[in-house]
Amino acid sequence: MSVIAFAGAAQFAAVGYVAAGLSWPAIGLLTFLLNARHILYSAALAPWFRGRSFVERAVAAHLLTDEAFALSIAHFRRVGRFDAIGYWYGAIVTTLIPWNVATFAGVMLGDAIVNPQRLGIDVISPAAMGGLAIGLISGRRELAAAFGGAAIGVAASLVSSPTVGIIAGGLFGPLVGLLIPPAQAREVATIGSPESAGRYGVPRTPGSATSDARHEDRSR
Amino acid sequence: MSTDLVPLAVLMFAVTYPSRAIGLLNPAIDRLPRRALEYLQLVGPAVLAALAATQVMVAPRDDRWVFVVGLPWLSVLACLVIVAWRRSLFVGLAAAVAIAIAGRAAGLP
Numbered sequence: 001m002s003v004i005a006f007a008g009a010a011q012f013a014a015v016g017y018v019a020a021g022l023s024w025p026a027i028g029l030l031t032f033l034l035n036a037r038h039i040l041y042s043a044a045l046a047p048w049f050r051g052r053s054f055v056e057r058a059v060a061a062h063l064l065t066d067e068a069f070a071l072s073i074a075h076f077r078r079v080g081r082f083d084a085i086g087y088w089y090g091a092i093v094t095t096l097i098p099w100n101v102a103t104f105a106g107v108m109l110g111d112a113i114v115n116p117q118r119l120g121i122d123v124i125s126p127a128a129m130g131g132l133a134i135g136l137i138s139g140r141r142e143l144a145a146a147f148g149g150a151a152i153g154v155a156a157s158l159v160s161s162p163t164v165g166i167i168a169g170g171l172f173g174p175l176v177g178l179l180i181p182p183a184q185a186r187e188v189a190t191i192g193s194p195e196s197a198g199r200y201g202v203p204r205t206p207g208s209a210t211s212d213a214r215h216e217d218r219s220r
Numbered sequence: 221m222s223t224d225l226v227p228l229a230v231l232m233f234a235v236t237y238p239s240r241a242i243g244l245l246n247p248a249i250d251r252l253p254r255r256a257l258e259y260l261q262l263v264g265p266a267v268l269a270a271l272a273a274t275q276v277m278v279a280p281r282d283d284r285w286v287f288v289v290g291l292p293w294l295s296v297l298a299c300l301v302i303v304a305w306r307r308s309l310f311v312g313l314a315a316a317v318a319i320a321i322a323g324r325a326a327g328l329p
Contacts (some may be wrong), residue, residue, distance in 0.1 A: 042243030120320030149266030150273035173266025
């Protein structure tokens with residue numbers, strides 16, 4: 001399952017759904033909802049994949065997870081451009097392989113761990129997600145989006161369920177971030193410029209040489 | 221090893237892959253206005269923060285979801301502080317796990 005679906009939290013949930021006797025269409029629907037956040041990840045990564053082949057993007061999509069997204073987009077922002085090796089390294093070496101090795105270890109040794117909570121295993125996932133979010137915060141807008149996403153996510157979870165809460169937080173959290181005026185966020189870079197790449201994570205576009213030159217003039 | 225879950229895995233792939241591919245394989249994404257691109261670049265912090273918060277602050281109880289306060293808050297907070305300070309997720313995770321182990325050994329919930 002870890003290789004075919006590679007769906008992280010949805011895999012845990014699916015096993016619970018099967019144990020609870022849910023029908024397959026219901027499992028499919030719940031899995032779709034649980035992974036609907038990938039729509040946002042995919043859209044956010046797409047500008048960086050501009051010009052890449054269809055096959056490369058199709059394979060990249062299969063390996064798109066929370067971790068692969070956060071690691072790769074942070075890397076792209078750092079270097080200011082798409083970096084194929086950076087994406088595949090983040091998606092395969094640091095995510096796909098460890099996930100499958102750990103899954104296998106869990107299948108083999110899981111019964112030996114009577115109480116995973118005593119080993120602190122339950123805090124790894126939220127701590128990792130929070131840590132990855134910190135890695136993407138480079139200004140007040142991102143900070144506001146993170147706080148907004150967390151608050152909305154928790155509120156919606158209490159009203160409905162965490163599945164809905166995560167989607168709500170992901171959809172509306174960025175709107176909270178956009179409420180921060182650009183001046184306060186110090187986001188004044190011309191799109192396509194190195195500044196813009198750093199602040200917005202927007203990849204350089206053809207014809208950005210003009211804005212690059214302008215940036216260099218300003219910094220002199 | 222049982223292969224009973226392979227059909228389930230295929231089903232999960234079938235319902236998961238489209239959401240992963242819709243953005244990456246859609247050429248219209250390239251023509252989004254700047255405001256939409258700004259929105260998309262804030263998606264990461266928002267989704268990941270929502271994931272973290274819901275995992276530590278919401279738990280099932282009596283067929284409903286309730287707000288909970290507990291040791292995982294401290295663990296995750298320590299991780300966030302360390303990642304912000306040292307830029308090391310590995311050290312942050314190690315600290316979070318160590319706090320959880322120590323806290324539970326001390327009888328904290």
